Amino acid sequence: MLNGRLYRVALVPFLFALAIAAFSLGSRPAARSSTLAPDAFEGARAFSDLEGLASKYPDRRPGTSGDEALGRYVARTLEGLGGTAGGGFAVRTVRSNGQTIDGKRTLTTVVAQRAGSTNESPIVILAHRDAARRGSRAELSGTAALLELARVFAARETKRTIIFVSTSGGSGGDAGAARFAASLRGPVDAAIVLGDVAGAHASQPLVVPYSDGFGSASLQVQRTVADAITHESGSDPGSPSALGQLAHLAVPFAVGEQGVLGARGVPAVLVQVSGEHGPSATSRVKAERLEGIGRSVLSAVSALDTGRDVSSARQTGVLLQRKIVPAWAVRLLLATLLLGPLILAVDGLARVRRRRLAVGRWTLWTLSCALPFLACAVFTYLLGLLGIIPAPHVPVPSSGIPSGAGAAAAVVVVALVFALAWLLWGVLVRQRHWGVRPDPEVAGLSMLLLLLGVTLVAWVSDPYTALLLLPALHLWLLLVSPELRPRHLGSLALLALGIAPLLLLIAFYTHQLGLGPGGVAWTAVLLVVGGHVGAGGAILWSIAWGCAVGMAMLAVSPLAPPPAPSGDDEAEITIRGPLSYAGPGSLGGTESALRR
16 A cells, blocks of 8 residues: 555665755853862861751652751851852742742742843852751751852852852752742853762762753753763762653653753752762761862852853754754754655545545544543643642652552553553444544554654654654554555564663653653553643644554454455456556557568
8 A cells, every 4th residue: 555666766865865964963061160279178177067957857759847947047158158248148038839849849049149240141049958858968958058059159259140059859849949940030150059969979960951841951051061060079060861862852751950940941950979860868978079069069150151152052952972063953863854654645635535535534542542541641730730639830750758568559540541441442442433443454554643743743842852752753654555565563562662762761761760660651641640641742742642453453353365366366467558548459469660
């Protein structure tokens, strides 16, 4: 049914697009450096503060008395560094309601601002002080480093305004950071979020630039902070892998406060020695680590302060071997790779319509395969709207909302709803007389058309999301065409290869966030409950998974036997010319005149 020659011709534009993309590669921007010595950061004093705060405020769940008391201590300490007239800070305290790991709470945000000597855009240093579990000394190290950095900048003149922010809600929901980002009245050159900066065990990358929206912090800010860590602490900060970049660009997912800042246009990076997943409540801390990372942050802020024209452009390309592949080049390459399935789908649609096959019927059948996934998503949304499962609107780390008995019950209930939806699907297709098994002649084309539509919508909004669906579009062409479809094992192998990018994406986030099988299911429920997966995304992904289920049914369906030859086919063909030709030689047996 599908024309292989059209497919090969459709791949020709990809070669030209590849050549254009090769010439579009750009170089990384240079890192900013500072000539000021970072020795003013006293690691011993910061570590002493950490020990004292951990002993005095062991319980710091967001919005509780311990969290509030620590917030008042931070405000008093910053106020004690002097007012703006003496080179100190203008300190204000903001109280607001926000969604946390314990539901809605009233949270306190402490903001201290020291004016610079110029009108350049400010630099933000932010750390959250709350924690999901008792103790959590490594998580508190960001607050200790923030206070020591404030002491340094209280006695140092800067060109840019420096803003220190102590938030609550960073253990899950990032409500304090989101409230601060919403209160900004102008652009920000850079924001450095201090997470675990004293952990004994390091996990790369130490500089996490990922956002909850499309793109990440500018490469110049990333490289400046990473270069400072290399020079001041002697540690290799690492860098985001190509797989990590593609995963976060395809499905934005960040559990740190830099995520909500980046989603609101602030070029923010998270400095955290325990990597993206964050520390555990029992993680050990080291004074040497706190001093090294603290001095690195001081050096990076000094470099950004003295530099001119700090780039705050969001990074939407992919960094490969010190070269940047811009997002427009990726979009162009994907567009040319979509031409093949698009042309074959249009040609196949014309063929089946000439044969008067029921394309619309099997399109509805494929859409019905998406209904169980959509019903499961709607039910999960309702759990959040009714307050049965409280969840923040941003991704939550696995330690934020522990997967206990309640979480297990919620996952089981959602799974039962999914199973019930599939039982009702069988009733639906029988009542509509559609049949449970797809028609190999036309159902595959309907699935291809729907999957192609989903991919095109994804390509318009986020080309990296379309990249996840591209292998399925090409590989499943063999399943769509009855004459090319391999036997069951081969068909199932093609099906698995088509969904492999999605499975690889899940495996990446599972490894990065330290999730187990139960944690993956619970995190998926929380993403839907909290609204991180929007209604449009739920519909598109439901259709995509519905196409995958339909392709699985098609892959295990019996192969159609080849048509038996008729009597006319077995007769020897004696006509030498076109069927309409009736002149000499049409009946055969005529010798050539050249022999005469």
